[in-house]
Amino acid sequence: MDAVTAMAPELREISLFLHKNPELGGKEYQAARLLITAAEQRGFTVQQNISGYETAFIAKKGSKGPKIAFLAEYDALPELGHACGHNLIAAMSWGAAAALAAVAGDRAVSFLIGCPAEETSGAKVAMAADGVFDGLTAALIVHPADGNYLGGTSYATHPLRITFRGRPAHVASKTDKGVNALDALVMFYQGIKMLRQTFIQETILAGIVTKGGTAPNVVPDAAEAKFTIRALSSHYLEETVIPAVRRLAAGVALASGTTVETVHYEPLFKELINSPRLLELFQNNMALLGETVTVLKPEDADGSTDVGNVSHAVPTIHPDIGIGCNLVAHTPAFAAAAASDYAQERLLVGAKAMAMTAIDLLA
Incomplete structure (x- = not known):
């Protein structure tokens, strides 16, 4: 698409600026300002401070026709920077939104929706709950990867913090042995291994101990772990897996004489539902661009991704675009690849494929 090609210098500048100035989720002030300024300069109207996030925004151009949204992510990872390539996602989505607005004119409403904190709290969760995506015709986002992939899904996830509380005592006391909260946590951790085998759907239960005591000569009166708990459907996760985990924790507390508290420390990310029709259109357009795709x-x-929550509200796709071989996200190598000249060329392909898919919807 000529409209995207003409934006190549601007999109490269946006991508590399974000890469050189990584910001953590909810604090992406420079990133949001850069994208908002770009949108306003092309005649988009912008609404800011969405769903409690200062760095979330909705940029819109057009008044009638299909309402098509391109989702921009721009948060980075601690220490690793843009090791998930969100600098490329932001540039691709902006390029597609601007191209659609330029080509469609009054035949469509083009949205660039700025979505902070995908790596942590997931702004799209709150935005979806607030109805931000309701009434849209489609939502599109492309993620950088080690190849071109289309389809699939993501795990629903609802992380859980488990805290056992006992009673402290000196380990050498002859009168009071205390109640060891760490023993309870270890028992629970071992029980998780057995619990995994009881589920009839694919699940992931993985965790780390975040608090195990204060001194080796003191019986721990509190012990804490964080678990990522995932399943292929949010319904199975919420109705079967998490209740079973909580029952296990309660049983361990009863057996060990401790008390237990279970708290979700991050919101529910629902599983991704890719729209078959949008997948078909996107695959056709990738072929027109000379790209092969693994379905x-x-x-x-x-x-897991908060794009899943969007997909439960509006037809959505979340394909991948290759920016290099043998890359694994959330690694220094991926961060380096996201700033490469090759990746800046590949983001143009992602932006074009999204814009072309959106234009197909005008018919």
Whole structure:
């Protein structure tokens, strides 16, 4: 698409600026300002401070026709920077939104929706709950990866913090042995291994101990762990898996004489539902751009994303665009690849494919 090609210098500048100035989720002030300024300069109207996030925004151009949104992510990872390539996502989505607005004119409403904190709290969760995506015709986002992939899904996830509380005592006391909260946590951790085998759907239960005591000669009166708990459907996760985890924790507390508290420390990310029609259109457009695509099975899950919550509100796709071989997200190598000249060329392909798919919807 000529409209995207003409924006190549601007999109490269945006991508590399974000890469050189990484900001953590909810604090992406420079990133949001850069994208908002770009949108306003092209005649988009912008609404800021969405769903409690200062760095969330909705940029809109057009008044009638299909309402098509391109989702921009721009948060980075602690210490690793843009090791998930959100600098490229932001540039691709802006390029697609601007191109659609330029080509469609009054035949469509083009949205660039700025979505902070995908790596942590997931602004799209609150935005979806607030109805931000209701009434849209489609939502599109492309993620950088080690190849071109289409389809599949993501795991629903609802992380859980488990805290056991006992009673402190000196380990050498002859009168009071205390109640060891760490023993309870270890028992629970071992029980998780057995619990995994009881579920009839694919699940992930993985955790770390975040608090195990204060001194080796003091019986720990509090012990804490954080678990990422995932399943292929949010319904199975919420109705079967998490209740079973909580029952296990309660049983361990009863057996060990401790008390237990279970708290969700991050919101529910629902599983991704890719729209078959949008997938078909996107695949056709990738072919027109000379790209080959690996089509994943619908149940092929890889990671978790708050885009899943969007997909439960509006037809959505979340394909991948290759920016290099043998890359693994959230690594220094991926961060380096996201700033490469090759990646800046590849983001143009992602932006074009999204814009072309959106234009197909005008018919």
